[in-house]
Amino acid sequence: MTVTIALPSKGRMKDDALAIFERAGMPISAVGNDRSYRGRVEGWDNVEIAFLSASEISRELGNGTVDFGVTGEDLMREGFSEVDKRVEFCARLGFGHADVVVAVPEIWLDVDTMADLGDVAADFRARHGRRLAIATKYWRLTQQFFSSQHGIQLYRIVESLGATEGAPASGSADIIVDITSTGSTLRANHLKVLQDGVILHSQACLVRARKDSHAEEAVVQAIIEAVRAAL
Numbered sequence: 001m002t003v004t005i006a007l008p009s010k011g012r013m014k015d016d017a018l019a020i021f022e023r024a025g026m027p028i029s030a031v032g033n034d035r036s037y038r039g040r041v042e043g044w045d046n047v048e049i050a051f052l053s054a055s056e057i058s059r060e061l062g063n064g065t066v067d068f069g070v071t072g073e074d075l076m077r078e079g080f081s082e083v084d085k086r087v088e089f090c091a092r093l094g095f096g097h098a099d100v101v102v103a104v105p106e107i108w109l110d111v112d113t114m115a116d117l118g119d120v121a122a123d124f125r126a127r128h129g130r131r132l133a134i135a136t137k138y139w140r141l142t143q144q145f146f147s148s149q150h151g152i153q154l155y156r157i158v159e160s161l162g163a164t165e166g167a168p169a170s171g172s173a174d175i176i177v178d179i180t181s182t183g184s185t186l187r188a189n190h191l192k193v194l195q196d197g198v199i200l201h202s203q204a205c206l207v208r209a210r211k212d213s214h215a216e217e218a219v220v221q222a223i224i225e226a227v228r229a230a231l
């Protein structure tokens with residue numbers, strides 16, 4: 001059996017992932033030229049590398065079309081409902097840190113916690129004639145956090161595919177749920193994170209698609225151990 005590992009195809013996530021595999025004794029080279037989306041691992045003939053975008057990697061892991069992948073925990077948890085049944089988070093890799101957060105306009109002086117926001121949501125229709133609107137591309141994480149964890153039911157999700165932080169100023173939503181690392185985009189848009197508004201501390205992970213065939217494959221365990229030893 002050939003084991004496929006999907007790695008980020010660009011940016012810092014790619015560089016950081018390649019560095020970890022190098023330290024793990026699994027040096028990766030592109031098949032063909034540098035722009036190739038296939039790679040190999042020197043000395044590991046039954047392993048192949050597929051370079052994909054971080055969101056594609058999470059999808060392929062969830063569908064079981066690759067064996068391993070390096071991607072953000074946020075993308076895995078957003079993409080699939082019972083994600084731990086589909087995949088195993090084998091290792092947190094220490095890069096790609098970003099938090100999925102609930103942020104509201106700074107001028108909402110009385111709103112600092114999810115409980116405060118619950119009060120706002122409950123009054124919103126009476127005051128404004130519509131539900132509180134949340135801009136996000138993380139609709140699953142938002143629903144779980146608002147409805148299941150905080151019992152807030154009165155809101156509407158406005159799907160955002162980019163520039164989410166601009167939604168409150170442009171009037172397309174009242175608040176946002178988005179990823180932040182340095183916080184500078186939130187500050188530039190006069191938004192503040194609620195005190196208990198961190199939905200997920202995400203980072204890049206080595207993720208394994210759960211497949212029965214992996215039990216008999218020594219190479220599967222060898223990959224996990226090599227990467228863990230490199231951390």
Ligand SMILES: Nc1ncnc2c1ncn2[C@@H]1O[C@H](COP(=O)(O)OP(=O)(O)OP(=O)(O)O)[C@@H](O)[C@H]1O
Nearest residue numbers: 053054055056071072074075096097098179181202
């Ligand atoms: N500052 C940040 N902004 C956005 N994502 C970040 C940041 N820091 C870490 N990440 C992580 O990077 C991953 C997303 O990477 P990337 O934007 O390359 O993915 P993608 O959506 O597949 O790419 P593309 O936008 O080209 O389709 C997520 O897991 C996210 O948590």
Ligand SMILES: O=P(O)(O)OC[C@H]1O[C@H](OP(=O)(O)OP(=O)(O)O)[C@H](O)[C@@H]1O
Nearest residue numbers: 162165178179180181182183184185186
């Ligand atoms: O807290 P900060 O360091 O300011 O980072 C946060 C920004 O980074 C992300 O955008 P990015 O363009 O990287 O990714 P996206 O287009 O996938 O949202 C995110 O959506 C924020 O806009």
